[in-house]
Amino acid sequence: MPAQATASLKQTPLYRLHKSLGARMVPFAGYEMPLQYPSGILAEHLHTRAQAGLFDVSHMGQLRISGVDPAGAIETLVPGDIRGLGAQRMRYTLLLNEAGGILDDLIVTRLQSTLFVVVNAATTDRDFCHLRDRLGPALTIDRLDDRALLALQGPMAAAVLERLAPGTAQLPFMTAAETTLDGRSCLITRSGYTGEDGFEISLPAAGAPALTERLLAEPEVRPIGLGARDSLRLEAGLCLYGHDIDETTTPVEADLNWTIGRRRLEESNFPGAAIILRQMAQGPARKRVGIRPEGRAPAREGAAIVDLAGGEIGRITSGGFGPSVGAPVAMGYVGAAHAGEGTLVALSVRGTARPAHIAALPFVPHRYHRSHPNPPPSPFPQSPGQARGGKG
Amino acid sequence: MAALRFTKDHEWVRLDGDFAVIGITDYAQTQLGDVVYVELPEIGRRLEQGKAAAVVESVKAASDVFAPVSGEVAEANEVLAADPAKVNSDPMGEGWFLKVRLADPKELDALMDEATYRHFIEEQP
Structure with a gap:
């Protein structure tokens, strides 16, 4: 060290x-x-x-956006439905650049007349400047340091x-x-x-x-x-900014389509909308997937993912040992042809190709609190697309 | 009591006739945290003093284990494949890594004895 x-x-x-x-x-x-x-x-x-x-998690950035229609204003920078949030409701969303790349992932909470925003620690300064520069003088951004x-x-x-x-x-x-x-x-x-x-x-x-x-x-x-x-x-299959998502990955590639509001899709007025809509229609060239290495050796960030012929098809973006799974788990990007659940791949760890397969996310079922006291069993397979927690 | 020697990279080596048993120290396992995987070299591989010989993985990271002495790998601790946590619970005993056929016993002279090593780790930040 x-x-x-x-x-x-x-x-x-x-x-x-x-x-x-x-x-x-x-x-x-x-x-x-x-x-x-x-x-x-x-x-x-x-x-x-x-x-x-x-x-x-006090290192994370806390911001308050106030002024004229903060929800409408921030929608110019994110694909999430923020105007549709009721008071005291919150949503996981993404700051996007003009190419549809992800500048940060964040949680937006709609309070009485303001938005309360939690952003990643490493991107707080950049996000603050981005919001201040783009939202214009009708909005005030306060850092709640x-x-x-x-x-x-x-x-x-x-x-x-x-x-x-x-x-x-x-x-x-x-x-x-x-x-x-x-x-x-x-x-x-x-x-x-x-x-x-x-x-x-x-x-x-x-x-x-x-x-x-x-x-x-x-x-x-x-x-x-x-x-x-x-x-x-x-x-839990949740992305870590700067590792699983960054400016070079779009929400479609990152399997975060669920963060794009239905109304926002119809309006197509968020940054990178043309690229994102095209990827949604045609399918992305690569996609974030879960990966289960066979055996006990963890595959870490940066390890090459190869197909059975030995050709590189992607890279691990997060990987390690899953204590609740009791085995190594990883996430990474692979070409669309290899993204199907159960696809056999190999991971290059210290020069050795180790067998692995593409697996469903999350690795451990989400146990978020639903308002229904005794929810019926869901007919749908659980995926990170169903719901998404906060940032802490 | 067989001679016990230590490296500045926190490996230990215990002399056992022509062989040397190798592992990592209690200080090392504390620094690493929970060990979840150990990658050991195949039998017969020639190790060179100071060069990477094995890999130990904790929940958070992978770390190289360096050969404290040169020699040919005679045995690898199979127990660690199924129970890598032995490195945490008994690093100087059941959590041993390798047994090598010693190439040059004089290499041991360059390593620390137990008192010197104890002093060495007290000075670590």
Whole structure:
């Protein structure tokens, strides 16, 4: 592990708490962040799927867009239906460039008269400039750098939060509520990025350490680092910006067509619409897929995907060991001819071709909270296209 | 007690007659975290001191394991294929990696003894 200068790294409001919990801190997107706590990535991952994990995602960018018709304005930059969002409703969407490439993935929440937006840490500065330059003087973009963001994820998350803030367990998936939590004003959303039920909690930085300690005092809750956050989102088939999606990938190639609103398709007035519509009609030349390596050897980002004749057909964009799957899992792009589920491929790992096959995403079923108390079994196979959590 | 030596890359080597048993240290397994896969060289391969000999993969990354001594691979720990977590639970015992036929016992002189290694890891950041 190369030594990295930590002098210029930023810290979140929970830095001291992470250190006191014994976290191993690593540089990530300009921040010094907890990779893992003493129990380790495997235990943290499995605990989140079994009970509840608390993540510090304060490094992510929080923005507020206010002014004249913010929903209509942001629709000029994203393909999602934002005008159609009811108050307190939220949506996963994509900032696109003129070629239909993805500048960032983000969550937009419609509040009373403003939009609350959460973007990736590494792209916050760029997104802020992009929004400010493109939305024009009728809109104001505020960076909410004085706010922390926590994610409470897992099947016990709702029971835990209900104890602190009665009523929150009833909040439907992808809905926000401005409420009081342990005496502090918070914006709570039913969302997350682990494939599990859960919440994200935005609050002023000053109150974040005390609220975190209050949540960690609940018996079901343990602190979870970036290592498990990555393996959880990979098993859930969710994209990591800069790895699985970037400016060179379109929503169609990334299998994110479901983020494009029906009305938006008809209007075709989002950046790159002509290219995206053509790809939707003709099928993309390449597509993001799930990949299951056979055996136990993980295939990491950058590994070549080859066909049975040995010709390269793509690259792994995220890969590692899936603790809940109990085996290696990966995502990557392959040519359309090889994108079918079950297609046999090989992965080049350290010069050796290892057998693998194209697999359905997600690797672990999503367990988001639906408003129906006893939902009937879905007749449709589960895919990331059905619903998409928050960014934490 | 057979001689135990250590490298600055956190491999250990224990002398066993003409053979040397090789593994990674407790410090190394702590740094790596949960081990999920170990790739070992085939029997008969010639290893060169200081060159990559095996790969150990944790949940988050793959790392090279370097040969602490030169020699021919005589045995690889088959247990690790089914139970790589042995590297975490017993790195100096059941979690061993390789047994090699030692090419040059003098190479051991360049390695650290246990007291020196202990001092060495105390100075790690």
